[in-house]
Every structure is written in C-alpha cells, then in structure tokens.
Amino acid sequence: MTSQLRAAPESGRRRRIAARTRLDFWFDLVLLVAYTLAYSYGFTGIGIHEWLGLGIGLALLIHLTLHWDWVIRTTGRLLRPRGPDKLIWLVNLALLIAMTLCVLSGILISRVALPYLGINLTRIGPFWSRAHTLTAEVTLGLVPVHVALRWRWIVRIGRRLLTCPRPGRSR
Amino acid sequence: MPEAGAVAVKFLRHLAAVTLVVAVVVIGGLAWGHFGASTLVGNLPGRNKVVTVPHVRLKDLPPGTEVVARPGPHGPVIVDVSDSGGMNLGLDSMFQAVNLPVVRQTLEIEAGVTAAVVILDIARRRLRRFLRARRLQAGGPAQRREQRE
Numbered sequence: 001m002t003s004q005l006r007a008a009p010e011s012g013r014r015r016r017i018a019a020r021t022r023l024d025f026w027f028d029l030v031l032l033v034a035y036t037l038a039y040s041y042g043f044t045g046i047g048i049h050e051w052l053g054l055g056i057g058l059a060l061l062i063h064l065t066l067h068w069d070w071v072i073r074t075t076g077r078l079l080r081p082r083g084p085d086k087l088i089w090l091v092n093l094a095l096l097i098a099m100t101l102c103v104l105s106g107i108l109i110s111r112v113a114l115p116y117l118g119i120n121l122t123r124i125g126p127f128w129s130r131a132h133t134l135t136a137e138v139t140l141g142l143v144p145v146h147v148a149l150r151w152r153w154i155v156r157i158g159r160r161l162l163t164c165p166r167p168g169r170s171r
Numbered sequence: 172m173p174e175a176g177a178v179a180v181k182f183l184r185h186l187a188a189v190t191l192v193v194a195v196v197v198i199g200g201l202a203w204g205h206f207g208a209s210t211l212v213g214n215l216p217g218r219n220k221v222v223t224v225p226h227v228r229l230k231d232l233p234p235g236t237e238v239v240a241r242p243g244p245h246g247p248v249i250v251d252v253s254d255s256g257g258m259n260l261g262l263d264s265m266f267q268a269v270n271l272p273v274v275r276q277t278l279e280i281e282a283g284v285t286a287a288v289v290i291l292d293i294a295r296r297r298l299r300r301f302l303r304a305r306r307l308q309a310g311g312p313a314q315r316r317e318q319r320e
Contacts, residue, residue: 036274036281039277042270043265043273061186062186064193068188068189101196127208131211144280144283144288147281149292151285151292
C-alpha cells in the first residue's frame with residue numbers, strides 16, 4: 001500500500017518531467033524560428049517584424065520563467081572553482097541584457113505595433129534606433145552560442161522526439 | 172489537483188522574479204539612454220541598406236520605404252523610391268523571392284556560429300578525455316604525488 005502510494009506520485013513526476021522536456025524543446029524551437037524571422041527584417045517587412053518582436057519579448061519572459069530553477073541553481077554554484085555552467089551562465093546573462101534592450105529599443109522606435117495599440121511615443125531620438133541595431137547584432141552572435149552550448153541536449157531530445165513520434169506516450 | 176495549483180503558484184513566483192530582473196535591465200537601458208546617449212554616436216555597421224547608383228547614394232532608408240531597383244552595368248539602378256502615401260507594412264515581402272537572401276544570410280550566420288561552438292566543445296571534451304586517459308596511463312605515482320601535494 002505504501003509502495004503504491006509512493007509509486008503514484010513518482011510516475012506522475014516522470015510524466016510531468018517528460019512533458020516539460022517536450023514543452024522546452026518545441027517552445028525553444030518556435031522561439032528560435034521566430035527570432036530568425038524577426039531578425040530578417042528585410043524578409044518579414046516592418047509589420048511582422050514588430051509584432052514578432054513583441055511576441056518574442058513575451059515568450060522570453062516565459063522561457064526565463066520556465067528555466068528560473070536553473071538560473072537560481074547555477075547562480076548559487078558560481079563561486080565554486082569548477083562550476084560546470086559558468087560559461088553558459090555568462091552567455092545567458094549577456095543574452096538576457098542584449099535581448100531585453102533590443103525589445104525595449106524596438107518598442108520605443110516602433111512605427112506600426114505601438115501606434116496600432118494607441119501608444120504614440122514622441123521625442124525618441126536616434127539613440128534608440130542605434131541601440132536597437134547594436135543589440136540586434138549582439139543577439140545574433142549570442143543566440144547561436146546559447147543554442148550550441150546545449151547541443152547535446154538538443155540532439156538527444158530531438159532524436160527522441162523526431163525519430164519515433166508517439167504522441168500518446170511519455171518518454 | 173493541489174499539485175497543479177502548487178505548480179501554478181511556483182510558475183507565478185518565478186515569473187515575478189523574472190519580471191523583476193527584466194525591469195532592472197529595462198531601467199538600466201533607460202538610464203543608458205538618458206545619461207549616456209552620446210556613447211552611441213555615428214553610424215553602426217549593419218542593417219542600414221546602402222544602395223548605390225551612379226551619382227546617387229541612398230542610405231539609412233526609413234522603414235517602409237520601398238526601393239525598386241534593377242541590375243545595371245555599374246550596379247543596381249533605382250527605378251522607384253516610394254515613401255509617400257503612408258507606410259508600406261511589407262506584409263507580402265515574405266512571398267517575394269527577392270527577399271529570401273535576407274533570411275538565408277541570418278540562417279548562415281546562425282549556422283556558422285553554432286557549428287563553431289559545437290566543434291570547439293567537441294575538441295575541448297576530446298582533449299579532456301585524452302588528458303585524463305594519459306594521467307591514468309601514467310598510473311599511481313602521479314596520483315600519489317597529487318595526494319602528497
């Protein structure tokens with residue numbers, strides 16, 4: 001009886017972890033595709049670029065929230081001499097700052113999305129246009145690094161999810 | 172069900188923490204814009220499209236400006252520049268093959284950086300494995316020496 005009671009939450013935990021992994025994989029993949037499109041301004045045009053940028057801003061909040069446990073855990077281990085995730089932590093911090101400033105400057109110089117929402121910002125100088133360009137270039141360098149530093153996880157999960165898709169079963 | 176509630180509460184707590192961190196970065200950015208706007212002077216290389224035609228040089232085109240160009244003997248020739256009559260949202264630009272190189276260039280940069288990091292990571296792991304194997308081959312004395320130190 002006791003083992004049954006213990007087994008139930010254990011199996012539930014396993015199922016939840018698997019669902020979380022799947023969510024992480026697909027959510028991050030969609031985010032990467034959206035970022036690639038949003039960066040390719042000449043491809044999307046200004047309307048889609050701005051709405052995608054706003055969507056990416058919100059998605060990044062969720063992405064960070066989903067991985068906040070990792071942030072806390074790794075930050076706590078930073079002072080250890082052989083912290084395994086130090087480089088990833090630094091890249092992620094730089095990416096957080098660059099991406100936030102990119103979205104912020106994009107909002108401030110918005111010509112389509114914000115006016116559509118009834119917000120018209122005046123007295124926005126050229127600083128924010130330049131900041132937007134600069135931070136966008138920085139994110140283009142950091143996003144692939146951010147992805148590549150987790151390539152083993154991506155390959156492992158991607159192989160499992162894409163080679164034998166069984167939507168009804170947890171892994 | 173109570174577990175779902177606990178998960179939701181945890182998610183909201185984390186979301187609040189993330190929002191706080193993002194707010195700090197936003198305030199930092201706004202302070203940068205307010206006090207250090209002069210740090211970003213001059214033109215940055217990158218996105219501004221420079222279109223050169225004989226005797227005409229168009230750069231820093233405002234978003235939404237439509238430039239129609241055709242190939243000429245000395246580079247592209249501007250056929251039409253339209254920035255009047257409202258903004259062109261470019262909603263159909265994704266369906267025009269001429270814009271595909273833009274996204275291809277982004278993909279190439281992403282793929283290149285990713286490949287470089289992956290190769291470096293593989294090389295680093297192999298080097299570590301090799302060094303560990305050599306240390307093990309050296310055997311006990313080295314380990315004893317390490318212990319003594």
